[in-house]
Amino acid sequence: MNSLTDTTEAQPHYAAGFKDIEAAAQRLRGVALRTPLLESPLLNQELGYRLMVKAEPLQRTGSFKFRGAYNTISQFNEAARKAGVVAFSSGNHAQGVAAASSMLGVPATIIMPSDAPAIKIANTRAWGAKVVLYDRYKENREEIGARIAADSGAVLVKPYDNPGVIAGQGTVGLEIVEQCRKTGIVPDAVVIPCGGGGLSSGVTLALSQLSPDTEIWTAEPEGWDDTARSLAAGERKSVDGSVKTICDSLLPPAPGELTFPILRDLASGGLVVGDTAVKRAMATAFLHFKLVVEPGGAAALAAVLDGRINCREKIVVCICSGGNVDPAQYAAILGEQSA
């Protein structure tokens, strides 16, 4: 990692640096989709500000997670490629790792909670990965992952506390800046759904380098606002993880060890939203962007539409991070919102 070998004292030493993001973008060229930045003039008119949506549900495997997984696994040496990869994930990292492994010819074992959305489990299996289910409330996925790695020699690819993953997710930020520049604009704020912080820390690294005046906000579900609390406290705080939410992809109870220092130093703060706002945001994405967004993937859009930051006459980019939602749940939410 370039930033780790940097000897100048002025530059903080994070797990990944801007050059790693540029290198990740090269590796992902022609492999990951350059997702569009969508905008609805009618919605802007209603809101009184310019809202743009980075459409990661359109990404390979239906979420940004493919970027970090492919960036990491494509750097494996021959021995690691043979030994295979093991990962734990509630679903989107699972699919990202399974897809990247399949494309690179690396065997994959994925540890998933048995109550993950059916669509996420089915797709992970369809990519050819071996799926090991565990009980989210009784078992520890990190222990299961470590055991499988120890037994098989497979390489554990953590969902966010991994420099290659952070750099890969950072390419979303790179694209946002490039796409905004093409239309001659600079976003005033970028808002990012946040679980363990892989996406938000990667995007933050890219933005702070290329667009230092842009504010960066994370968005989390109520009861799972560990990043917001940690940012306020200046140190990593945990939540007890007992609150129910529909945002199944944003459930890590604490910020990552590698991701948090980046957010602590460079992000503006953490926003928190309830399930009702999330459902409304999913319906707005349906109506105005024709984009299927899963609950957790809509957290940033929900925070902005719910007025958690002052957007008046500003240009705000919301990352919609994934679209892997079961059709029955989506239909129920949409029906409820349009009733």
Next chain:
Amino acid sequence: MNSLTDTTEAQPHYAAGFKDIEAAAQRLRGVALRTPLLESPLLNQELGYRLMVKAEPLQRTGSFKFRGAYNTISQFNEAARKAGVVAFSSGNHAQGVAAASSMLGVPATIIMPSDAPAIKIANTRAWGAKVVLYDRYKENREEIGARIAADSGAVLVKPYDNPGVIAGQGTVGLEIVEQCRKTGIVPDAVVIPCGGGGLSSGVTLALSQLSPDTEIWTAEPEGWDDTARSLAAGERKSVDGSVKTICDSLLPPAPGELTFPILRDLASGGLVVGDTAVKRAMATAFLHFKLVVEPGGAAALAAVLDGRINCREKIVVCICSGGNVDPAQYAAILGEQSA
């Protein structure tokens, strides 16, 4: 129009030519979205062929219609811009014309059937257009349009029988070829939802110039298969228009005068699909592409998934042409398909 001033006998004289499509692409640069060509490796694996979806629901106003409307109205002279525009449409052309007019500062009056989807009527009004509703079963929209044009001096922009509209829609074909070339592939077939034939004739002109070996198929709903019948007969045939279908955007009862000669000479044939296949295709677009597609917009995808052409080991591009569907209807279809 270049093709009309072409004096070589070998070149048929259509209402628009390839150069008009190239000129339209210039006018639309930075104004219309270059929509992505989406692909799902998992779906490909299931199907046994390579399926790509051109995602026009992501286009400004939620359908391809913005392209033709903007291309046409941006060529108005000063007098025409002042006099304004009048258009009739079941909804997507309405929104396209309303949005293009609003962006170009041209007043717009849109004639819409009173039973058009509420979302389409509301959005047309939100763009600042004056909406005149009529009874689809008792009144003639062409007569109402002609009367308003005569009374006000406004210019009638027909939804498909208009050279500027055909050229504008043709930019979808231009982009498909460019996007395929970038990944080094040539599509074996392109399948296009077809109402009056504006999109399909424009795309056909682009494809026949740039990718002459690619087959071109139209897709229509059962009972509204006027283009399929006309292509089989070699001359324009009408349907009686009595059959109910959910494909509200594909209801012209006969091919256009200007569009049909292009399809007759250059398309491979017309496919016909029932509502059940259309609903399944909408659910597939939801699951695999995270894309909201309206019923009519899913007709081509439905025809392909329903096996109406031989796709075995081929590369097939389906245009998903629009995503303006009421949330309650979408929720009902998705709920039904996932039950």
